[in-house]
Amino acid sequence: MRRRPLNQAVPKLKPSMTRLLILVISFCTAASVTLQPHVIQAEEQPPRRVLLLFDSLAIGTAREGNVEAMLRLLAVKGLQAKLQRVDEYREGQLAEYRGLVFMANNPKPDGSNARHLYAEDLLRYGLPYLHAGYDLPSAFAERLRLRTALSEAEQAQVTIGPLEGAPLGEAERMPYISDSQGTPYGSVAWPSSGKQAPFAVLEQGIAYAPVFVAGAASELAMAYMLKDWLGDSRTGSAHLLLKEIYPFTDLALLQATADALYDAGLPFIYSVRPVFANTDFPAMRRYLEVLKYAQSRNGTIFAEAPVVSGAAGIQTSPIKEKMAGFLNLLAESSIVPLGVGADAGLYLRNEGQFAEEGMAFFRSSALYPDSDAFYLEQAELNTTFPESMLCVRWDELEPYWKDRSSATLPVDVAMYADFFTDAAGMESALRRWKSDWIVFADFKKGRHLTRTEAYSLESSQGTLAINGSPIGLNDAVRAVSADYAYREEERKSLERLFTVQNYVYVTVICFSLIVFGVFLLIGVRLYRRKFMK
Amino acid sequence: MTIADVLMVIAVFCIWTLLLVNIVLIIAGYLYYMDCEATPEPVLSGEAPFVSIMVPAHNEGMVIIPTVESLLALDYPRDRYEIIVINDNSSDQSAALLASLQSRHSERNLIVINTDAVTGGKGKSNALNIGFERSRGELIAIYDADNTPERKALRYLVAELMRDEGLGVVIGKFRTRNRDASLLTRFINIETLSFQWMAQAGRWKLFKLCTIPGTNFVMRRSIVTKLGGWDVKALAEDTEISFRIYQMGYRIKFQPKSVTWEQEPQTVKVWFKQRTRWAKGNIYVIVKNIPMIFRRRTKVVRFDIIYLLSIYFLLLTSLIMSDILLVLHAMGLVHTTIAGFSSLLWTLAVVLFIVGTFITLTTEKGELSLSNLWQIALMYVTYCQLWMAVAAYGMFAYFKDLLYKREAKWYKTERY
Incomplete structure (x- = not known):
């Protein structure tokens, strides 16, 4: 693109000069491209802040670990997230966030004051809302025209994207979407009962995933829905x-x-x-x-x-x-x-x-x-x-x-x-x-x-x-010398004296060993003559 | 340079200097061996001098009879020697055994002196003094109670002494009778041979000096009389009297053709006791004779004093000090920066030790064997290191006795 105007600007120059100039300019251009800092600027848009609330960690149930799994998914999507128990919700807190995820792991939630405050704020702020687990609040359920039922205590299997029939957690009775409007994501099947339902649905910023558990298949399935919920157009590999x-x-x-x-x-x-x-x-x-x-x-x-x-x-x-x-x-x-x-x-x-x-x-x-x-x-x-x-x-x-x-x-x-x-x-x-x-x-x-x-x-x-x-990718493994001073050589005193002494002693001992060798030869001869006749 | 560095330099200098001295001694000792091989056995000319053989014995019932019997069988005119056994405060059956032997050989000059806790029991020096009072020989020979001298041992000693007026004492060689009893006795056998062919023969060749070994030697009666007998405070009475003889201007000669066989300790415990006594006794002798270094009259024995001083004080303290510094350095408590010697030098030094020691063994029948070579190598890492403990304990015991003004206690080597 940049050479064309340059080529057009040189017809008055001699051909050899032209070639030289082209060569020089090409080199300079290539060099400038190469040396130009390739720094990727951080996304200018600040990461979206999301509040992740949960009512129970579901310890000892099939849902155990799904709160952490959701938090990890939010991190993977590059979101700033705050995790807290819904009972610790304070009035107006939702105003600080641009999205809300609620993990409803408790099939029988209590009616604490914090929970009431949360419920009121939820209706007031109208944030993009993702609900996983039991009991989608009725206002959202109505907007999704949602009807749910409870599965048998059987291990569910999810099919979504390249996955087919991947198991979801342990066998346990779980709510599932029997009817709704909105975009469905994947399908969950309970083979023995023949039931089948969407893994999740999304409609105008309201998402519901009743069977989200910890585990690779469930997390990947949730990622499909999260992508659209967040309005992220990127795909992955x-x-x-x-x-x-x-x-x-x-x-x-x-x-x-x-x-x-x-x-x-x-x-x-x-x-x-x-x-x-x-x-x-x-x-x-x-x-x-x-x-x-x-x-x-x-x-x-x-x-x-x-x-x-x-x-x-x-x-x-x-x-x-x-x-x-x-x-x-x-x-x-x-x-x-x-x-x-x-x-x-x-x-x-x-x-x-x-x-x-x-x-x-x-x-x-x-x-x-x-x-x-x-x-x-x-x-x-x-x-x-x-x-x-x-x-x-x-x-x-x-x-x-x-x-x-x-x-x-x-x-x-x-x-x-x-x-x-x-x-x-x-x-x-x-x-x-x-x-x-x-x-x-x-x-x-x-x-x-x-x-x-x-x-x-x-x-x-x-x-x-x-x-x-x-960087040039040099595929040769260079040999590394094992000759290495593992400890820094200390400055030694009297080194010269000891070097000289060392030399003298080695000489004396070598000389002595020669003499001893001669003695040994004589000694063996004498010994044989005296004692081995 | 730190203080630790200075101490280390001194220690290293002492250790290596002694190594070089020992090289010289080995060479000199071997040259003396070749001289001896080229020289015929000494022959007695004229009438054989009367010899009093003294055998101090304290609870030696297990070994005394074979010893006296071998003395009775010596190749020396029967009427020209007497055997005086000083049965010193023994609580075993020695007295009865000796009396029986005496009655069986009533025609021989065999005298048995039995002492009790009042008249004796004060150690070897005191026993020798008691025996000397009863002796009448113009020459005095001494054998330990566990010895089996070869038949001509006394003859060679006397012949050697009589042909040179300048000799005050002639010492023979001692061999290990129980060499094959244990690994320890094998080590002792190697040690005694190398000591005699290095320290005794080497010093005789170079300085006309030897140290009386405590057994198998003959000395002039006149000397003992002049000296006033043996020093009863000395635990190493042989070394002690050697120095006094030097001072009189006499020489002490090593005659290796005179051989006695003696029993050596078979357990480390007994060996440790015996060697500690020697170390303590030698330290006493060193301390007593240190002034001789500065006397012109006694310059001939300077080497001996310095040599003993080096071994028991300088070498010992050097080895202990270098070992302590090494340990403290490893623990990070002291820091030494002095340069060291190369590994080659250390290896050569060990090879030198092994070869040097082995050379001294080639002089004796049955000792030129590969197993002895391995034993010398093993000895370097075991027996030789134990010497340091012996010498250190001996020094500690000596200074403890000095501090508490305690009399040196003589303890007898256990027999088997």
Whole structure:
């Protein structure tokens, strides 16, 4: 586009000069394009604030964990959300939000004062409203012309997008939509009773999902409805993510897996644990070399949030520096971490401002569901990730993922698995990945940004750049010398004296050993002559 | 440089200097061995001098009879030597056994002196003094109660002494009779041989010095008379009297052809007691004779005093100090910055120890074996390290006795 006017402006120049000028200008143009900072500006529009209320955590029921699942979904959608119990609602609170989600897990709600206040405000403010579980308030039910019934105590199965017949939680009696108007989302079936109903319905900002439970299928189904409820036009892709990767991981297997995935045409993400100490050790350098190699084999690197434990305590003050240090180290090794992987609980609890301190470098995240419920009663999501993925265990959804090439995903989905302990495990998984219907996308194709004070790390259209400069993907693993001074050499006193002494003693001892050797020969001869005749 | 650094430098200097001294001693000792091999056995000329053989014995019933019988069988004119057994305050059957033996050999010059807690029981020096009073030989020979001297042992000692007026004492060699009893006795066997061929033979070759070993030696009566007998306070009476003989201007010669076989401790406990007594006794001798270092008249024995001083004070304190510093350094309590020696040097030093010790074994029948080589290597990491504990405990006991003004207690080595 820019060359045309330039070409038109040079007919008076000699052809050779023209070619030279074109060459120079082309070079300058190319250079300016290349060097121009590729920084992705944050969405100018501030994230929408949503209030998430619940009446019960449904502990011990099929719905247990669905509050956390909903909070995680809201985080995946990049929303700022506040979680609180409905009993703690204060009058007028709804005015502070642009959306309301209510998790009605209690089939028999009480009539507390806070709940009455909430009910009155709900009618007054008229916010976009999402209701999950029992008893949609009558005003909304009427607008949806909703009729519900209770299922038998049987495990429900959801079909939506590429999923077909994926189980929803435990067998329990649940309300379902027997009739309504509005857009239905997916279908829920109870096979033995033959009942079938929409998973959710949405009509003019009012959404109702009676059977929302924790679990990959339910969360993905909910994501379809949330996308429209939020008016989000974006669609998503599936990404293959391997986690539990450390410097102590079998590096040869890490490299072989990258090669195997590359050969199979499967882009992948390695989510790697951060390292804060001894990063100059040869073992760490070798680890970095393999990560860089994986990146060159169509891989993307995610940095995981550091593990914090109750025993160790959360070290709030240095975590930002430590995490920045690790990201800088990756950048200096030409590795571009495009997102953060973290256990959702760590992020949602946000103890010691962990999200702000340890995760604010990223715009993209993968929040892994926690294996153990942590019964969160209140939370405030302030640090958001506009480019996040919904994380589901690959083997949880894979059996129900059917060939539906036309089905788009409502969000980016990270289908994750732990990294393999041996080559056999890797080969077995690879066979399944090759044969199933899930199409994995290259995360680098999207626009992602990670930023420390020193580095701006980004991707766009499959190109990785550090501080605006595209990086060359060098696929050779450089050998790292094991010759390393693990401890800094101390300044030694009397070094010269000891060096000289050392030399003298070695000489004397060597000389003595020669003499002793001669004595030994004589001694053996004498011994034989004297005692062995 | 910190204080720890200075201490470490001194310690390292002492340790390595002693190592070099020992190299010289091994070489000198081996040259002496070759001299001896080239020289015929000493021969007695003229009338054999009368020799009083003294055997101090305290509760030695288990071993005394074979010892006296072997002394009776010595290849020396029967009428030219007497055997004086000082049965010193024994509570076992020694007296009866000796009386029976005496009656069986009534024609021989066998004297048994039985003492009780009043007249004796004050240790080896006192027993020797008692025996000396009864002796009439112009030469005095001493054997421990567990010894089995070879038949010609006394003859070689006397012949050597009589042919050189400058010799005050001639000492023989002692071997381990119970070498194969345990690993400990194997170590002791290696230790005694290497000590004799390094320290005794080496010092004789270089300085014409030896230390009386406590058994299998012969000395002139005139010397004992002049010295006024043995020092009853000394636990290492042999080392103590050696120094006094040096001061008189006499030399002490090592004659390895005279051999006696003795029984060595078979358990670590007994060994530890015996060696602690030696260490304590040697420390007494060092302290008593330190002024000799500064006397011109006694310059010939300076090496011996400095050598003993180095081993018991400098080497011991150096080893303990370097070990303490090492531990404290590992615990982060002290910080040393001095440079160290290379691993090659340390390895060479250990190889040198093994080869040097093995060379001294090639002098003896039945000792040139691969198993001995392994035992020397094993000895380095076990037996030699125990020496440090022995010497340290000996020093502690010596200064404790000095502080509380306690008399040194003589304890007898247990027999088997």
